[in-house]
Amino acid sequence: MVIRVRNLWIHRKPRILIWISSLILFILGFQMALRNSSENNRFIDSVPTISNSEQRSMLYDKMGRDLEEKGAVFLEGGETSQSLSLSDMFSLKDGIVTPILRVVTAADPPVRANVLYLSPEFAVPISQAVRSIFLPYFDRVGKVDLAFSFRVVTFVYLSFFLFPYKTAIWFQNSSLYHFSMFHASHHIVDVPASEDEIKAEANAVKAVAELLCPLKIVLDRVLLTSTGVLLGCWQVTLGTDPITIRAHLRNALPRAPEKQLYDPALLHTSFARILGHSKLSSKEKTKDANQLKFFQDLVARLNNQVRGYEAVVSELWYVEEFDVLALALNGRINARRFYLGCSNTT
Template structure:
């Protein structure tokens, strides 16, 4: 009888352990998937917030021409407070950029837009705006890009040795390797009061520009505290207008 009781108790204990194990596994997976859902929800919420912030920024840029007027028709300044004659010259009726070394030197991280996409955009820009402006400089479609972060710029120069620049390049590469590919869509095209035609983009998927810039800021601790662009913006310069036909 004692043996029978002992066997029965062992069987019950074994069954209890099985039940406890199953419950533990269920709780583990519940917590795991619940946390994943929260993380995805938080990520989606953050993405929506960044998209809305970009839209508000683009709205402000869009109103700039109406509020400030077409300064480029009056030979105004560029966004870097340079006169147009400082960076462009008119030769035989054509606008030509004045090429000269940047002083102070600029070290910038940019996202490159492949000619697969930039060439069709450039062709459309030329076909659309050429009839209305006789003095236009079109950005070379082979160098369409998105400015992301500056390790040194014209407002705050950060000197660096060749070794330090190499270290910066490696740090930027490490950030790039950790990012998800961006899938973007052209949200709108804006003409600024200084005559720059900008493509303003939104992010459909991938690492948001705000996150990219935050990672670059951490990777480049000696970079200027004040960057040149809003952290959420994703824009490309298509062309510069100087006058109308």
């Protein structure tokens, strides 16, 4: 009997050793996996998550460096929105800055934009503050005092026609202050749509609006970009965050361009567009550094007046723009307005 057991052990010894070794290796590997998982969890827990408002703050910090890094390109008549120059966008008509409205063509279908709308109740006070600070430093020929001598009036008019953007500014229409959210079709990637498809898109946006809650927002800061656009950058204190809004619109509009125009966290609106030099002395105008500091000082004054301004946004618009940059330049639009219903927690 002993001999049989010994022979059986000798015969099966290699298999038993392999099983034991495998079991030991499995246990050791399992313990190492548990240890690594625990360490990874501790590492993940130690990494601070960035809130949506912090994302916006970092984005605004980056945007705020644009003017210093690139300089005042608008003083040189450089490209602005959609690769258009200032002369492509504005003209001087009867001494007044007038937008050039370019009709979209069949080969270039209308932009279909989804924007949050800021009602005049909240937009007008901001517009008044912007005008009160910037307008004194930019000529408006249409308001030349008729008591001036003929020589002075002639000089001012000739100055505008010979140098039309030297001291000009365009103020955004306060009845169209808006926050661009998501495009069903834009100027980079156009997505043609039939009337039925447009109606379907509008209905999908309406369904999204019913889910969203009104936004209580606060003006975080005002920035001037290198292309001369005066921007209001906002934070959300209550309501549906722009990141969530854009995600809903992405799901509702599957045909929309994959690449959108704005960062998902961004919440901004345009207040004005500076088209040239301010009314500094001839000596000061020769130094771009003086011009740059002058504009920075104006922006600082505006920030002191409007930073912290609170507003409520309660409408989402689905807009067809039949002129290039129609929302920005008072062009032709077809806006479908939807109130935010807050019918679901988002």
